[in-house]
Amino acid sequence: MxxxxxxxxxxxxxxxxxxTAVNAIxxxxxxxxxxxxxxxxxxxxxxxIRMLTGLLSPTxxxxxxxxxxxxxxxxxxxxxxxxxxxxFSLYEDLTVYENIRFYGGIYGxxxxxxxxxxxxxxxxxxxxHARNTCISSLPLGWKQKLAFSVAILHxxxxxxxxxxxxxxxxxxxxxxxNQIYEAAHNGxxxxxxxxxxxxxxxxxxxxxxxxxxxxxxxxxxGLKRQFEAGAMNDVFIRLARSQPAEKS
Amino acid sequence: MKKFFxxxxxxxxxxxxxxxxxxxxFGMPVIQVLLFGYAIRNEITDVKIAVxxxxxxxxxxxxxxxxxxxDYFILMDRLNDESEIESSFRSGRVKEALVIEPQFANRILRxxxxxxxxxxxxxxxxxxQMLIAYTTAILTEYxxxxxxxxxxxxxxxPEVKMLYNPEMKSVYFxxxxxxxILLTLICALMTSIxxxxxxxxxxxxxxxxxPLKPVxxxxxxxxxxxxxxxxxxxxxxxxxxxxxxxxxxxxYALFYAxxxxxxxxxxxxxxxxxxxxxxxxxxxxxxxxxxMLPMIMLSGFVFPVSSMPWPLQWLSNIVPxxxxxxxxxxxxxxGVGFDYIWKETLIIIGMTLFLLTLSAKKFKIxxx
Numbered sequence: 144m145x146x147x148x149x150x151x152x153x154x155x156x157x158x159x160x161x162x163t164a165v166n167a168i169x170x171x172x173x174x175x176x177x178x179x180x181x182x183x184x185x186x187x188x189x190x191x192i193r194m195l196t197g198l199l200s201p202t203x204x205x206x207x208x209x210x211x212x213x214x215x216x217x218x219x220x221x222x223x224x225x226x227x228x229x230x231f232s233l234y235e236d237l238t239v240y241e242n243i244r245f246y247g248g249i250y251g252x253x254x255x256x257x258x259x260x261x262x263x264x265x266x267x268x269x270x271x272h273a274r275n276t277c278i279s280s281l282p283l284g285w286k287q288k289l290a291f292s293v294a295i296l297h298x299x300x301x302x303x304x305x306x307x308x309x310x311x312x313x314x315x316x317x318x319x320x321n322q323i324y325e326a327a328h329n330g331x332x333x334x335x336x337x338x339x340x341x342x343x344x345x346x347x348x349x350x351x352x353x354x355x356x357x358x359x360x361x362x363x364x365g366l367k368r369q370f371e372a373g374a375m376n377d378v379f380i381r382l383a384r385s386q387p388a389e390k391s
Numbered sequence: 392m393k394k395f396f397x398x399x400x401x402x403x404x405x406x407x408x409x410x411x412x413x414x415x416x417f418g419m420p421v422i423q424v425l426l427f428g429y430a431i432r433n434e435i436t437d438v439k440i441a442v443x444x445x446x447x448x449x450x451x452x453x454x455x456x457x458x459x460x461x462d463y464f465i466l467m468d469r470l471n472d473e474s475e476i477e478s479s480f481r482s483g484r485v486k487e488a489l490v491i492e493p494q495f496a497n498r499i500l501r502x503x504x505x506x507x508x509x510x511x512x513x514x515x516x517x518x519x520q521m522l523i524a525y526t527t528a529i530l531t532e533y534x535x536x537x538x539x540x541x542x543x544x545x546x547x548x549p550e551v552k553m554l555y556n557p558e559m560k561s562v563y564f565x566x567x568x569x570x571x572i573l574l575t576l577i578c579a580l581m582t583s584i585x586x587x588x589x590x591x592x593x594x595x596x597x598x599x600x601x602p603l604k605p606v607x608x609x610x611x612x613x614x615x616x617x618x619x620x621x622x623x624x625x626x627x628x629x630x631x632x633x634x635x636x637x638x639x640x641x642x643y644a645l646f647y648a649x650x651x652x653x654x655x656x657x658x659x660x661x662x663x664x665x666x667x668x669x670x671x672x673x674x675x676x677x678x679x680x681x682x683m684l685p686m687i688m689l690s691g692f693v694f695p696v697s698s699m700p701w702p703l704q705w706l707s708n709i710v711p712x713x714x715x716x717x718x719x720x721x722x723x724x725x726g727v728g729f730d731y732i733w734k735e736t737l738i739i740i741g742m743t744l745f746l747l748t749l750s751a752k753k754f755k756i757x758x759x
Contacts, residue, residue, distance in 0.1 A: 196600045218602065226600040230593030236408045237401065248397030249601045303600075 149174050149301050149332040150195065155204035157190050164190040166355035167204060172301075172348075177323060177333045179343045179363075182352030183383055188336050191352070192303055195334075197221050209300040222250065225294035225302035225331075229309040231286050233293065235279040239270055242278060243293055250297035264292050284315040291322055301332040308339065320345050340376040349375070351382050358382050394603060398611035405585070406615055412581070420573055420623045424630045427565040435521055441468035441479045441488040446495035454491065454507070457533050463525050476510060486512045487522045499537065555640075555724045566631040567719035568692035570624055571712045574650065575657050575686050577620050580678040582613050582661030587674040590665075605754060613658045620654050621647070640726030649722065649736065653715045656739055659746035660711075666753040686712040711742050 150172035157165040165187045172178045182188045193199040195208050197217030206213045209223040233242050240261060247257040265274055268288055278286060287307070295302050304323075308316045320342065327333050327347075335346065343349050343363060350360040359366055359382060363375055370378045406412050440458075444451050459466050467485045470476060479485045490508040492498070499505040509526050511519040555563075586609070589595040598608050624647075631637040639646075660682060668674040687693055689703065690712035696704055707713050714735040721727040729736070 198599055221600060221602045224600070226597055228593050228596055232592070232594045232597040234401070234405070234594065235592075237404055241401075241404065245397060245401045246601075249394050249598070249603050251394055251602065 151207050153205040155206045156202050158202045168357045176347045177327050179346030179349035180336045186352040187355040223300045225299040227294040229306040231290040233278045238275045240274050246293045304335040343375040402615045428562045428635045439467035439485045440464045441485040443470040443490045445493040446491050448496040450496035451491045562635045571716050578657030579661040583664035583674040586665035587671050641722035646722045649718050656711045656743040663750040690716050
């Protein structure tokens with residue numbers, strides 16, 4: 144982390160029996176960067192994220208997250224990352240405040256910190272009136288905002304967003320990306336997977352996984368230049384086409 | 392530790408907010424005990440009978456009185472003709488009819504034997520069998536009282552004593568069974584559902600990425616159910632004691648220690664089920680069909696194990712509930728101490744260790 148990289152992966156590989164899900168991927172993610180992690184379904188994104196978040200042990204290769212080794216220090220890594228999935232992962236039968244307190248609690252925040260942070264967070268999201276409302280009665284957009292805020296409540300060095308905008312309308316998505324920018328501006332590194340190519344354009348740098356390998360990694364502008372494409376969508380399709388054996 | 396505590400609080404909230412869960416947790420024990428205790432009875436009381444007394448002498452009246460004063464039977468119809476028997480049964484007014492032959496007293500005094508006919512409604516065979524047994528018992532008793540005044544030849548007179556449940560009350564027998572079923576249901580079914588629910592909602596992923604360890608997640612999820620099961624067991628014991636008058640012969644400390652052990656067994660079963668099922672529905676089906684049925688059928692709760700064919704008897708040995716039922720009956724009804732149930736206890740401990748190891752392994756595999 145001292146050298147400004149929050150994630151460093153070197154020939155990171157995961158094999159399940161004969162099947163190589165992730166094939167020697169190497170990449171670095173800088174502090175405060177929004178890093179887009181793209182790939183078709185089955186390209187190995189989920190497996191890669193699971194290795195980086197300490198859920199899976201790599202078969203070979205090296206990786207460090209927030210300066211800690213994924214083999215030996217996965218417990219410390221877990222304390223220093225946030226995670227949000229497509230399903231928002233809030234408890235529908237708990238209130239807004241109870242959700243904040245629960246997630247703050249499992250990341251080891253003190254009662255004082257939780258009270259202070261939840262107050263600020265609820266105020267910022269304009270949810271004062273809904274503080275003691277169950278999540279189930281909140282609109283989708285608010286759930287999403289709250290889920291993201293909860294994921295970075297413990298001030299992680301990096302937050303992993305696994306298709307965070309699935310099934311959400313364009314306006315809400317745009318608002319959500321404003322939230323991501325703000326977090327990145329405050330120094331949180333954002334590692335995001337998505338299927339929306341317009342969102343890929345919002346990222347600082349983008350990697351595209353095909354068949355377990357990272358086939359392209361650059362800024363969106365750089366990738367478009369490299370593949371002589373007008374939009375990220377064309378870059379993605381060109382890469383995916385060149386690999387007929389790709390599993391999806 | 393504080394993280395873990397917060398997790399347990401969250402679990403309690405889930406349970407307390409869900410009306411259906413609350414109903415299952417607290418309504419079911421009460422309803423089951425009352426149902427089994429009141430409705431499903433093996434003993435008979437106040438069964439309606441008809442009497443056709445052709446003799447109408449002092450002995451036939453004595454016999455009828457004896458029958459009716461027993462609490463088991465009440466007289467519904469006094470018939471005058473054989474043809475009325477059929478219609479009495481058909482209308483469903485009576486379950487049994489007693490026919491006493493003419494000259495009943497005279498024949499007994501002169502020939503030393505009199506005839507009575509017992510007719511029972513065998514559309515419910517178990518009931519009919521029980522009625523016959525009860526009636527015959529009363530007749531035998533009457534016969535004996537006669538032989539006191541008029542001694543006959545040598546006779547063996549059995550003196551039956553029913554141990555531990557002298558009045559043969561079925562509620563004595565059901566209460567231990569209900570405790571076993573409920574503990575299984577709450578611990579295994581509810582935990583398997585609550586764990587798969589986190590998987591279905593996607594929150595399990597988030598929990599696994601968090602600093603909480605898998606073992607903390609699982610323990611945190613099951614702890615509330617341990618508490619609730621103990622509360623439920625106590626509720627059942629209280630109802631059994633004060634509503635049905637079931638005695639508690641043994642030591643409460645031993646009982647609760649054994650109950651706690653069985654709760655852990657059932658919980659590990661629930662965890663095992665949750666590791667192999669993806670959705671709540673699958674978990675529920677697996678618990679109900681795969682656990683509840685064998686537990687009810689093979690534990691000896693409904694059908695005595697000793698009268699099953701040998702493959703089933705053999706199979707019943709791997710059902711933890713069978714061993715726990717023996718323990719509960721031993722402590723509750725017979726008042727035995729640990730020296731009588733250490734073997735069963737050891738078997739359950741062995742099963743629990745096996746299940747815990749297996750589910751821990753499965754849980755790891757799932758993660759990879």
